[in-house]
Amino acid sequence: MDRQQLVFDGYEKQIYSTADPDTVILHFKDDITAYDNIRRAKLTGKGAVNCGISALLFAHLGGKHIATHFIEKISADELLCRKVTPIPIELVVHNYIAGSLADKLDLPEGMKPSTVIYDLRYNSSELGDPLINDSQAVALGIASFSELGEMYDTARKINSCLVKLFDAAGLKFVDMKLQFGKTSDGALIVSDEISPDTCRIWDADTDEKLDKDRFRHDLGNIVDAYGSVYQKLKNILG
Numbered sequence: 001m002d003r004q005q006l007v008f009d010g011y012e013k014q015i016y017s018t019a020d021p022d023t024v025i026l027h028f029k030d031d032i033t034a035y036d037n038i039r040r041a042k043l044t045g046k047g048a049v050n051c052g053i054s055a056l057l058f059a060h061l062g063g064k065h066i067a068t069h070f071i072e073k074i075s076a077d078e079l080l081c082r083k084v085t086p087i088p089i090e091l092v093v094h095n096y097i098a099g100s101l102a103d104k105l106d107l108p109e110g111m112k113p114s115t116v117i118y119d120l121r122y123n124s125s126e127l128g129d130p131l132i133n134d135s136q137a138v139a140l141g142i143a144s145f146s147e148l149g150e151m152y153d154t155a156r157k158i159n160s161c162l163v164k165l166f167d168a169a170g171l172k173f174v175d176m177k178l179q180f181g182k183t184s185d186g187a188l189i190v191s192d193e194i195s196p197d198t199c200r201i202w203d204a205d206t207d208e209k210l211d212k213d214r215f216r217h218d219l220g221n222i223v224d225a226y227g228s229v230y231q232k233l234k235n236i237l238g
């Protein structure tokens, strides 16, 4: 399947149409950005590592009957995916306290809360991607209550799968962000990527950060850290 038109040009990814109206090509760029694009850089190899990690994780979830947009990896930095209409919401799952949640609740990073915490963020750059609750999402027409229920169910399943997988790989799965979209036949499936750009992943023994926080906090060795996550997952998943 070859690229046709560029239909979305994001900071870190691009989407191309293909000859098949129900599939797209997701291209992972080497660019990395944070803080609403204030901090940006190009890191050779980052796109390929995130593409490889996403492909491994999506294939693993597919094997557990969790529907995602992933069809197959078609090159080092491209995935063939089902075309979806994106739902403008991010479902963030926290297994440990970190990042903005640590700031908001004034809790230490690395603390394990007594329950997994699920947050919704409304994808709106004008509003700064605010945290919203279920009834606000429904009132805004983003999703119905039953669709939100489906998204939480899927997030719960993905999280328990990935917590186990990362644990087996010697990694701590701190948090993740999921995006969803609707296919032309109305199925609600997971889209975007699952990678160290969209999750927090720490070394299980040392708590060393192996994700985008290395870039956010200027810790260096970003692609090496992402590569070590990829290698550890490959060791488990083959």
Ligand code: TMP
Pocket (backbone or CB within 6 Å): 090, 092, 098, 099, 100, 101, 121, 129, 175, 176, 177, 197, 198, 199, 200
């Ligand atoms: P946060 O600490 O910035 O709220 O992020 C929580 C998790 O969600 C972290 O793994 C990063 C991910 N995330 C994104 O991938 N994109 C986003 O726009 C946001 C807000 C979070």
Ligand code: ASP
Pocket (backbone or CB within 6 Å): 033, 034, 035, 036, 037, 129, 212, 216
């Ligand atoms: N929403 C933040 C950003 O604009 C998330 C991040 O730092 O990755 O980049």
